[in-house]
Amino acid sequence: MIHIDMLCEAQRVLGGFAFPENIRGYKIEMSKVLRINMSDLGHKWETLPKKYETLAGRAFTSAVLHNEVDPTCHPLREKNKFVISPGLLAGTMAPSSGRLSVGGKSPLTGGIKEANAGGLTATRLGYLDLRGVIIEGAPPVETKDWYSIYIGKDKCEVKKTNDYAGIGLYELIGKIWKDYPGKPGIIGCGIVGQRLHKGAGVFGNNVENTDPGRYAGRGGLGAVLGSKRIVAIISDASGGSRPEAKDKDRFEKGRKAFKDALDNHALTGRLNNEKGEPYGALKNYGTNVLQNILNEAGALPARGFRTGRFEDAAKISGEAVHDLIDKTRKKFGDKAEGKYGHACHPGCVIACSNVVPYEKTGKAQVSPLEYETAWALGTNLGIGVLHDVAEMNRICNDLGLDTIEAGNAIAMFMESGLIDFGDGPAAIELLKKGYHPESAKGALVCSGALTAGETLGVSRIPVVKGQALPAYDPRPIRGIGVTYATTTMGADHTAGYTIAAEIVGIKGKVTDPRSIDKAELSRTFQATTAYIDSTGYCLFIAFCVLDDDSGFNGMLDTVNGFLGKDIDIGEYGMAILKNERAFNKGAGFTAKDDRLPEFFYTEPLPPHNVVFDVSDEEIDAVFKDM
């Protein structure tokens, strides 16, 4: 039996999910909401409605979508809305709290979508005291113009900026930083989103360079932005100020305790311990530390989910990236751009990001290379050449393309025999076709695994609700399979990261996977995740707060101290999920959509040779009556 007692409040509230009165009935400083109408290019400032007072991040985006958007609407036409919201603590001194939520009806899944990322925008909006930006309507279909939106202190401009469209995102960010020398936060869509392809992510800019590497990548929300003819949203915090906590003492006490806990945890901690040994796994190796761990576990889906081990996993692992960075640092000294322990947003103390250098020059090739990406574009394609994987990552970032969806789409070309598994140069060539508007292959690679697979006559397509699976095979890891199946988001590891318990061994590793109630495990993770996605905190704080009581309590103190009163994690998280489930139900989703693809039930995965064997009843128990 697994114990995640502290977070189990989620379960006890299965009866009533409305945001409870006790978190509604008080007054905080009224933040603002900016509403932009792309049908007439107008905008207005609104006071945050009382019922949204405690809602930020995912809680905000999902509430707006649930309350304002017809779930049956076409996701790429005027009735859909594109909503962004910084997490509750974005801009404060709380550590690792600068995540931005992006929401809309997903053109990829047809359901509700929230994707979040680091970058600069959340903290900028926090400084502007903006709880959210709601972009509605769309220019007439015949419009050929492209727009960007500038948001500053009490200022919003919808500008025609056709020169921002049709170019790579590295170039775009450079251009915008030239136009706006204050290095504002930027999010937007690349060529892929501008062409309304379903694999389009929403990029965000990095803290220090023009890499468009901060992706709210999933669900094709970049295409929603494209359908509104918006290339970039520029957030400038000049004149703004750091948000203040309601209960400053509690917030500050919590912040310190929480930061200490993060700093001292084996995963989220310092770069080196007191003895100078490499210590914090994420700082040293990034999320890609998981490559070898999953491979060892036999749950690393290789070559289109055919085996659970990849012989070249080590070559594209976080350790390999770490070694490459060290090597180029030695060789190129100050000129070396490779880096680990890199923060994805201001104030992140986990700093799991990296800059991958070219071996020959030491210059940056891409930033960051995450585990999911190294898996999707490497392991999943049988490609074990780090340089090739990084190059594909760079191209995706430049195009504005979700790497997980792109990798799975390329895998469909390999399944169909048009390209061989393992052929890195061919995969790179294919991906580059995404630059060419006339290329149907390019369009397919940018349209996600389902569309690519179906078009190419593939019947083994790893998607749930149309969204491609990430880097954990659900057959040996049943809990993550239940999350893939049941989350409102389509297959998504971040929606309920049971890997923490099933593989990483946070709070005591699951020893007998058969003994767990997977529904309970997944539901608990999903509800707490929805909460975390609303606070502005990075999901990776979970490793620490699950393991360390003082960290957990510190984290709670920051949130409740900021609001000036207590909110209940479980109730809050379940209320978000309830909104999202209601939206999806309204869009026509049923229990039949909460299923993994057939081949996971019929094809055993080596080396453990197991199929996914969680029953439909167990799966449906996750959100019974919801």
Place this chain on the structure above:
Amino acid sequence: MIHIDMLCEAQRVLGGFAFPENIRGYKIEMSKVLRINMSDLGHKWETLPKKYETLAGRAFTSAVLHNEVDPTCHPLREKNKFVISPGLLAGTMAPSSGRLSVGGKSPLTGGIKEANAGGLTATRLGYLDLRGVIIEGAPPVETKDWYSIYIGKDKCEVKKTNDYAGIGLYELIGKIWKDYPGKPGIIGCGIVGQRLHKGAGVFGNNVENTDPGRYAGRGGLGAVLGSKRIVAIISDASGGSRPEAKDKDRFEKGRKAFKDALDNHALTGRLNNEKGEPYGALKNYGTNVLQNILNEAGALPARGFRTGRFEDAAKISGEAVHDLIDKTRKKFGDKAEGKYGHACHPGCVIACSNVVPYEKTGKAQVSPLEYETAWALGTNLGIGVLHDVAEMNRICNDLGLDTIEAGNAIAMFMESGLIDFGDGPAAIELLKKGYHPESAKGALVCSGALTAGETLGVSRIPVVKGQALPAYDPRPIRGIGVTYATTTMGADHTAGYTIAAEIVGIKGKVTDPRSIDKAELSRTFQATTAYIDSTGYCLFIAFCVLDDDSGFNGMLDTVNGFLGKDIDIGEYGMAILKNERAFNKGAGFTAKDDRLPEFFYTEPLPPHNVVFDVSDEEIDAVFKDM
């Protein structure tokens, strides 16, 4: 108020839809069912189960699918079944009764599918006393071999025939007729089905030539056949005998009365009347007689459903085809291959088919050119050159591709700007890419409008349940819109052809379209259609039986005389629809799937400038509680 009183039994049985005892409780000669398992290439002969005694055609295929197939299964893997069944009267002397139903879970819609066609197979199977053939399982995924199935009198062979695969269907039919000189019935899939593309139709052979022009085209069932690695099913009636009616006198009396009625009706009647004037519209002009009628009505969707009139409609109309045929006959005499008044299956007296000749040589270009095809590949693309349209039809037939799906897919390329509307040569080039397995554009054209449109970033995609709309705009013709929305089949005019009442004016034309209960109209048509699709009769008999009491009663006498007892049209039809709705519900369909695309509700169609304004409530009233 419209009166189709005789067929209105459908409505009175809305309460109970099980096949009633009164059509179960008697004994007829027990027909056989052939069950072929492609997993082990074995087969067995089964006696028709008692509960299937009165079920044939669509009633049979839909009952088998409902009873035997998991509606959530992957349509292109081993759990799906491919079911064929000749209509009840196939092989008898009843006029126009040789239609074949083909069924399976559709890879295009994800729901149940029945498509039917003429050709030779139904009568052959009738002679063999085979009520149905059920093909289940599939060879292992790694199989590279292709099979054909030979069905003769008490004989079934599953043969490895790799030389049948990968070639055009004209060539294939020629090859099979060389291998089997008795000119057997053939159905199968072409290159498109073999590659598992969702636009793949099931072809059937013509009576007199090697044209693969008899298509059970819709829903991608050709890909289901391809997934079972079957290229052709060959039916040889040698040694078989004409099926006998239980009540021969009644059958014979009915047959004569019905034939007389068909012969004397303005639509289905003789080629010329007593005065030598062209008389039977369908014999003279084929189904494409509708081109000018719909254009006149302002309901002919031109250039991707942008207007209801097409300036070049007359150039590709049935009248134009008729004139071309006359011209080449005059010029080439006996060598002229062009023909109208051509029967699509033995014993059809309506004979609405045609052979379109090349103007320069008089040789056959394609057979037949139907209205839906002339619309999909002509009007819909803004192409008014008959030769170009016929050429595209020929290519589709050769590839094994549904013309409606292909035309709508090409329209998506035009919507996206990759090709111009009206550019026939470019459209032909695009379609030809379907021959090339490496061409992604070819794969898209063969994958249907939804996949092509979504991949190309189009948000105006005319599909319901993933299947492309045919040749009647639902905005001015609301009843057909309700049929498109609610039929279990995805957008399909044949599922409930309200056009007969709304446009053609059978049984009194609808004068005030607003005054009709569209739900009642569509439901009635859908139920009676399901009945007709089970008898083996062509749907076009409806023009006559709706108009002429003696025709209606004659038709009833043939069916009931054959069975030796009365069955109730409404009960029978609704029982079929009930099975189909249950399957689709099991597959995850909800009322949200019974909707037209958003743009029909928001973009008015010239010249009448109306949007589709039937409310969701009216739509859902069609199959309330079903």
